[in-house]
Amino acid sequence: MIKTKFDNFIEAISWIAKSLLIGVAILFISRLVFLVSYANWQELSGYYLDVIRAFGVGLKFDIKVLTIAMLPLALVSLVRFVFGNRVGAFFKFFKWYSTLVIFFVILFEVINFYFYKFYYSKISVIIFGFFEDDTWAVLVSIWKEYPVIPMLLMFIVVFWALSKLYGRLFIPLRFRFSDYVKPLWLRCVVAFFVLGLYFLGMYGNLGVVPLDGRHATISGNVFVNDLPINGLFCTKMAWKEREKSRIETNPSKMLKRYGFKSISEVASVLYDVNADSVTNETFYAFTPKSDFLKDNPPNVVFILMESMSNFYFDIHSDSCNLLGTLADVIDSCYLFRNFLPSSAGTIYSLESILVNSPKSPLSQSQYQHHSFTTSAVKPFYDKGYTNIFLTGGKMGWRDLDKFIPRQYFNAVEAEPTLRKNYPNGKYGEWGMHDEVLFKRAYDLLSQSDGKPYLIFGMTISHHTPYDIPDDYKPFPISLPSWAKERMKFDEDVVMKGLKAFQYANSCLGDFIKQVIYSPLGENTIIVATGDHNIKQNFEYPQEELFMKYSVPMLMYIPPKYRPKKGINTKRFASHKDIFPTLYHLALSDAKYLNFGNNLCDSINTFDFGMHCYTIAADSVGFIDFSSVPLYYKWNDKEHRKLNPHVVENDSHFDSLMVRAKALTAAMNWFIIKDVEKKKNN
Numbered sequence: 281m282i283k284t285k286f287d288n289f290i291e292a293i294s295w296i297a298k299s300l301l302i303g304v305a306i307l308f309i310s311r312l313v314f315l316v317s318y319a320n321w322q323e324l325s326g327y328y329l330d331v332i333r334a335f336g337v338g339l340k341f342d343i344k345v346l347t348i349a350m351l352p353l354a355l356v357s358l359v360r361f362v363f364g365n366r367v368g369a370f371f372k373f374f375k376w377y378s379t380l381v382i383f384f385v386i387l388f389e390v391i392n393f394y395f396y397k398f399y400y401s402k403i404s405v406i407i408f409g410f411f412e413d414d415t416w417a418v419l420v421s422i423w424k425e426y427p428v429i430p431m432l433l434m435f436i437v438v439f440w441a442l443s444k445l446y447g448r449l450f451i452p453l454r455f456r457f458s459d460y461v462k463p464l465w466l467r468c469v470v471a472f473f474v475l476g477l478y479f480l481g482m483y484g485n486l487g488v489v490p491l492d493g494r495h496a497t498i499s500g501n502v503f504v505n506d507l508p509i510n511g512l513f514c515t516k517m518a519w520k521e522r523e524k525s526r527i528e529t530n531p532s533k534m535l536k537r538y539g540f541k542s543i544s545e546v547a548s549v550l551y552d553v554n555a556d557s558v559t560n561e562t563f564y565a566f567t568p569k570s571d572f573l574k575d576n577p578p579n580v581v582f583i584l585m586e587s588m589s590n591f592y593f594d595i596h597s598d599s600c601n602l603l604g605t606l607a608d609v610i611d612s613c614y615l616f617r618n619f620l621p622s623s624a625g626t627i628y629s630l631e632s633i634l635v636n637s638p639k640s641p642l643s644q645s646q647y648q649h650h651s652f653t654t655s656a657v658k659p660f661y662d663k664g665y666t667n668i669f670l671t672g673g674k675m676g677w678r679d680l681d682k683f684i685p686r687q688y689f690n691a692v693e694a695e696p697t698l699r700k701n702y703p704n705g706k707y708g709e710w711g712m713h714d715e716v717l718f719k720r721a722y723d724l725l726s727q728s729d730g731k732p733y734l735i736f737g738m739t740i741s742h743h744t745p746y747d748i749p750d751d752y753k754p755f756p757i758s759l760p761s762w763a764k765e766r767m768k769f770d771e772d773v774v775m776k777g778l779k780a781f782q783y784a785n786s787c788l789g790d791f792i793k794q795v796i797y798s799p800l801g802e803n804t805i806i807v808a809t810g811d812h813n814i815k816q817n818f819e820y821p822q823e824e825l826f827m828k829y830s831v832p833m834l835m836y837i838p839p840k841y842r843p844k845k846g847i848n849t850k851r852f853a854s855h856k857d858i859f860p861t862l863y864h865l866a867l868s869d870a871k872y873l874n875f876g877n878n879l880c881d882s883i884n885t886f887d888f889g890m891h892c893y894t895i896a897a898d899s900v901g902f903i904d905f906s907s908v909p910l911y912y913k914w915n916d917k918e919h920r921k922l923n924p925h926v927v928e929n930d931s932h933f934d935s936l937m938v939r940a941k942a943l944t945a946a947m948n949w950f951i952i953k954d955v956e957k958k959k960n961n
Contacts, residue, residue, distance in 0.1 A: 292357035292374070293474055298449050299353070299378045300346050303385055307342040307510050310389040311335060315507060318396065323501070323821050323924070330499035334507035337498055344484035344491050345512045349381045354478050358471070379442045386438055388511030390431070397768060399624070400815030400828060402506055403514035404521070493517050497908035500926030501822055505907075531952050538945040539938070546949070549942040551874070563946060565860075565874035573868040577732040578841055579725055579804040580660070580866050581795075582858065584630060585784060586742045588810025590617060590830040590920075591818065592781055595763050601755035602778060604786030609793050609836070613806075614847050616833040616879070618920065620854040620889035620897060621812045624829070627678045628892075629811040630738065633855050634687060636875055637951050638893045638944050643683035647955055651686040654950050656859040659870045660734040661688040670721060671738040672698055672712035689736070693720065706749035710740040713749055714784050718791035725800050732866075739784055742814075746780035754779050755786075766818045774817045781814075792836055802838050805865055807858060809833040822924035823915060826902055829891045830920070833858065841865055843880040852898045853879055854889035856943070875947060888936060896940040903933050905940070 315331070324331060347354075353374060388403075395403050484491025496508040509517070531543070540546050544558040551562060596602040603610065622632030628640040635642065635652040642648065657667045667689045675681035675694040685692050695711040698720055705716035721735050741748055757778050759771070767774050788808055795804050810831030820828035833853070856876035863870050864878040877887060888898040894906035901913040902922055911933040915923040927933065 289357055289471060292353070295374050295378075295449070296350060296353050296357065296478075299350060299382070299446075300343070302445075303346040303382055304339065304342050306382065306385060307338070307346075307389070308335070310386075310393070310510070311338050311507060314393060314396070317393070318819075319503065320819065320821055324503070327499055327501045327504050330501060330504045331507065333498055334504050337495060338508035338510070340484050340491055341496070341508050341510055341513050343481045345510055346381070346385070347478055347481035349385075349512070350378070351482070353377060354475065358475065375443065375446045378446050379439065382442055383435075383439050385510075385512060387435065388515060390511075392511035392514055396506070398816040400820060401624075402509060403511060404518050404624070407515070407518055494907045497910070500910060500912075501924070502825060502904075502910075503822070529952060529955070531949060534948050534952065535945055538941040538948075540942070540945055543946070543949050546942045546945045549938055550946060563874055563950070564871055567864050567867050567870045567872070570868040573866065576803065576840075577663070577665070578838065578866050579728070579733045579735075579800065580665075580862055581721060581725070581733075581735045581737065581804060581806045582862070583737040583739065583788065583806070583808040584626075584633070584811050585788065585808055586626065586739045586811060587781070587814035588742070588784075588808070588831050589781070589814045590619070590810075590832050591813065591820070591824075591827050592778070593617070593832055594827075595760070597760070599756060599758045600760060600763075601757060602782050602785065604755055604782045604789055605793065606785040606789030609789055609796065610834070612796060613792070613834040613836045614849050616835075616849050616851070616853060617830075618850060618852045618889065618897070619809070619830055619833045620826075620891040620895070621810055621829070621831045622855040622890075623892050624812045626738075626811045629855060633858065634736070635951075636856075636873060636947050638947050639951060641678055643679045648679055648682045649686060650955065651688065652951070652954050654873055654947075654954055655687045657734060657736060658688045659863055659867060659872045661690075663867055663870060665732050665734045666690050666728075667734045667736070668693065668724060669736050669738075670717060670724075671695075671740065672710075672714060672717040673738065673740045674711050706751075708741065708747040708749075709745055710743055712740075714739045714741040714787035715749070715790075718787050722791060722794055722800075725795070725804060726798075738811075739787075741787070742777075742780045742784040744777075746776045748780050748783045752783050752786075754782055757782065763818065768819055769817060777814070777817055796836070802840070804836075804838065805841060805862065806836040807833070807862065809855065809858065823921045825904075825912065825922055826897055826920050829895065830889075835861075837865060845882050847880050848882070848884065851877075851879060851884050852887045852889045853877065854891065856890060873950065875943060886939070888939065890940050890943065893940070893944045896936050898936055900932050900936075901927070903937055903940075905937050909933070909937060 356373065391407075392403050395401075395407065480486075485495070493509065493513075497505050498508070499505055535541065535543065535546065538546075540549075542555070544555040547553060547558040547562045548555040553562060592602050596607070601607065622629040623640070627643065631637050631640040631642055634656055636654040636656060637652070642650075642652075655661075657665075661667050669684050669687075669689045669692045671694050673695060675684070675692065681692075681694075698705060698712040698716050699707070702712070702716050702719065705719075706713040717737060717739060721737060724735065725733055757775060759767075759774075759778075764771070792806055795801050795806065813827075813829055813831055815828065853876075857879050858876070860872065860874070860876040861879040863872050864880060877884070888896050890896050892906070895902070895904050897903070899914075899917070901911060903912070904910045911927040911930050912922040912924070913927055915921050
């Protein structure tokens, strides 16, 4: 049977259609497995129609991803229509290219499945940390936590099976379409109609705007909104988010992205001032003049604790001791529970706190050698403090060795220094364990020559693979039944993480206790908070969206440095408020960038916490504006539980969102100006 060019084209299109159907079926099954594995059916009882709709929207995302991935096949089909079958090894190209596409679809669905299990979100910008982090340590964690060998064998079998499947499916057509569609003009119409449908699939939408991440927000339930987007599209969104995290060098373009025409408009929102009166100084504030602080500057220790979870504080009890010796001194501290971290990843939170930057990682950018005047420790440096960055980790991680020393620190001490000073210190996959870090912090404070110290510390022990010291004797951990019902892993796996959490807290507790019961307790302020929550061990229902992200923040303040009016620990706050609070506690007449609140002040009009610069929470409720804004009010504020249903058209939440965007824009503005100034010098 002699085939025409049109027959060759239709044959190629039929092969593409088969490949698309296979891909759609695989993604449908993957979405179904995701739903069955992670759904809280009781919580979804009022959202069944939304779940069905999510599968419909998911089909559009699947078709978009598959048609884009198979575009080379469509183009070759068009070539076949024009030039006939004179295009080389056509069958082999279709077979192996289709095999690769569907293989990668399956691969990214598996990655997406386990990523969600660990981070309680689909693939996000954090995934690039695999290459930018300590890759070997990450690989060790993966090896210990997941069935790597069985999965590799499975992928080999999958690839072989797909190649065999396509070898059987891609068979020549046994009849001629050209016998039914004879005029050339009609064949051209059919070809362009088919290709038009194909490109519509790539566009993904019948509307003016092409299908993108915002179209996945179809429900007030966050889990339902996670259903439509497949692994490959999640990865594409993560890459786009990564690109957005780069510093925008055009200030006007940056302001426009956040909905502002000028920096004066930003300041008027943030500080409730007239836009016409805004100057650069509007963004700065001063701590009050104090002869006492001038003559008696306290030591300040800030500790960024690895994965210090607010939810774990709720689980803690005498029989399920997750705080270790920290429980002995918690009543001596001010504990803030309505608190959010800057981000969901360590480097992002670290840089957000340290240099007031929404853009990260700066340490791995072209700006890694810059000294940012936005540095949170600069006011201490300017007042004569000895600023020390201290971690048990390796400074090569995220290129911190190039970045941190330039951010107004007098000294940087990490794993090599601690190993040298404490040769018998306990060591793990990520570096020297927390007990060594806190011992070093205490020794540094003890050897002070009368000059005040600021220590900016970062712990590492509560991190997979949780290889805490073998000689650590844990307190009893007996999980309550309600917590066991929410576990996502086997109890042995969860308990390993909880033991590491207890160990880290005990190291912190021992340090605070040692300081309190020594002369240092009279003039040393200690603040500790989590870099981000840990989500992989327990499920978070819709009403606990806040707890899904939040971390605690605790402060030990010596009696003579405590504010006379008391401290309201029920305020809503986040990482942005830590150093403004420390400035007021420790420094007299110090100038600082006013991007956060003094939590020791009685004024709390503009209190709110912010997470990932797309989530904000205050005393009224919680808003997620990462895509289509979702507003939730508190159902039980005392226990940080939200009403799971979305609030519509609320002016308070609109105002909160504008304030959060204004703060983000202001922080970006100063980072941009800082970079520009250094380029011009």
